[in-house]
Amino acid sequence: MDIEIKGLVKKYDGETIFNGINIYIKKGLITVISGASGIGKTTVLNILSGIDSEFEGLVCGVDKSRVAYVFQEPRLLDHLTVSENIRFVLDKKMNGREIDDVISKVLESVELKKQKDFYPAQLSGGMKQRVSIARAFAYPGDLILMDEPFSGIDEKLKRQMMDDIKKLQRKQGKTIVFVTHNMAEADYLGDEHYIIEGKPSEIIKIK
Numbered sequence: 001m002d003i004e005i006k007g008l009v010k011k012y013d014g015e016t017i018f019n020g021i022n023i024y025i026k027k028g029l030i031t032v033i034s035g036a037s038g039i040g041k042t043t044v045l046n047i048l049s050g051i052d053s054e055f056e057g058l059v060c061g062v063d064k065s066r067v068a069y070v071f072q073e074p075r076l077l078d079h080l081t082v083s084e085n086i087r088f089v090l091d092k093k094m095n096g097r098e099i100d101d102v103i104s105k106v107l108e109s110v111e112l113k114k115q116k117d118f119y120p121a122q123l124s125g126g127m128k129q130r131v132s133i134a135r136a137f138a139y140p141g142d143l144i145l146m147d148e149p150f151s152g153i154d155e156k157l158k159r160q161m162m163d164d165i166k167k168l169q170r171k172q173g174k175t176i177v178f179v180t181h182n183m184a185e186a187d188y189l190g191d192e193h194y195i196i197e198g199k200p201s202e203i204i205k206i207k
């Protein structure tokens, strides 16, 4: 099902961030939302995921129990290994053999199979973020929200990670909403691309 945000009005402490914007997110595609720092990108993701319910307008087509999030920082559990960090979000959602299979496939896609028994402290920043991307794709959901996941990652690795995301997304057909301030990332990754600008913010579809 496609996702639609209709007539979104969002205020923080009386300050209007959005004054009636509309966003259409097509199922099974990567939609990028770009814009300057502080413009309201994370706010849109929080509204989509249901973290933020204080707004006016409509959000249609999101099953909140089936949303995975990749944040700016990896947010792994330090006392669990790479595969345990992924297993943790899959427990009770699938059976044991299925879980092993899913973990092995996603770790292969992000080239971290050899590190499956490492703890986060034994990984580089980029590797940790690849684990959190793998975890989001392993999660049995329809929608993945990504909030500037490449902060502090060099250009070469970033390109590889964008290719991994595209590959996994094409294979699984999940819907991705990806937020960034970086136009090159937006251009490379997005099937569809919205830009947020102005105050209160307008949203413009450029692709």
Ligand SMILES: Nc1ncnc2c1ncn2[C@@H]1O[C@H](COP(=O)(O)OP(=O)(O)OP(=O)(O)O)[C@@H](O)[C@H]1O
Binding pocket: 012, 013, 017, 035, 036, 037, 038, 039, 040, 041, 042, 043, 044, 181
């Ligand atoms: N909980 C909050 N209370 C008050 N103001 C907030 C709150 N969260 C965000 N804001 C304000 O709303 C605006 C939009 O914030 P948001 O985090 O959505 O922007 P962003 O585009 O994701 O920025 P960045 O790229 O820096 O993460 C900012 O001016 C911010 O200061």
